[in-house]
Amino acid sequence: MLKSNFSFYTSREAANKLGVSITTIQLWVESGALPAWKTAGGHRRIPSEAVETILAKQQSTAVQGRGAHAHSVVIVEDEPVQREMYRIKFSEWDLPVNFYLAQDGFEGLLMIGKHVPDLVISDLSMPGMDGFEMIKRLIESKEIRVPALIVVTALNAREIEASGGLPEGIPVYSKPLSLGVLKPIVEKTIQHNRH
Template sequence: MRKSATNDDVLSTREAAERLGVALRTVQLWVESGVLPAWKTAGGHRRISRTAVEKLIAERHAALQGHEPAAGLSSDGAPQRLQLLVVEDEPELLKLFTMVITQWELPIDLSTATDGFGALLRIGQRCPDLLLTDLNMPGMDGFKMIASLREAGQGFDDLDIIVVTALGHDDIARRGGLPDGVRVFNKPVPFDALEHLVRERISALQGV
């Protein structure tokens, strides 16, 4: 017997994860951060409208368009590549990040996003080894994105995060501060220091 139209329009988090093609914990992250609207039943179970899921699918395709990770050929036994996500809303600065990081000629798969929303979509698709982000961005800013990741747990809470911002220490403190373990650099971008940290992260990843 066919379910009612109302039930057809409502999904559980697991059904939403299957429709989106992501892990259940990813849907939970998106719900907790507000990327995917949801509500709770009287029994405490989250429910998501099918319309919201279909909208997110369209937005995810749009966010990923033109920002695909570097291809990076791999084979069995090849050194592991660092998954690096850069989040920056200024187009020219994002281009500069891409150009400089490419010139390092390191085993990096680079992906980018222009705000916290797009970054969470990226992270939900594949959690990076290192997140490099601005704070002042339109829509979901870096503060909200980082807080969402730390609150989500389930592997997202220990993500290695580096902030590069024009905000000073006092400005950051006035806006609630940042979680412990988040490293902060001020603009202009200190590419030499970033390269050193990235090289250290790659060595740790590869067990060198």
């Protein structure tokens, strides 16, 4: 029996609080990224503590480029040094994008749901939800469509296959990736997705 002093949000309230759509909330709940329970009538109830935790993560891990831009990139990488390299390079390039850094697949899903990026750059080997699981959930999602996704990993082709493989058509780059190679990929994606 739940104690009455616990507070819960409906899907709509959680969506408003986090600045995302109700379908994004549903995706997060179904993927396990957001804990919830269902009432006898089938309505979701989301612990307010879980919503506050996600809100704090969004505020502490989002790194924006200069100003507001029409395009965005989500980078999912667990190694702090690699994340810092991405942050420095994206700032230096002065591209018209907002970029967001996530530490694992769980945070990646949260940011992708919130910012609906033009491009996702993801590692595969990460603690918690790894890149394989995050990509699988993105591909299966009917609500969120990511126009472009690339993988940057230290795993070789055999190791990727042994871990379940990746959907066809996802470009895979080996670590360490020259970030000079990455810049034209980002520029091309932006050009392709211009409104």
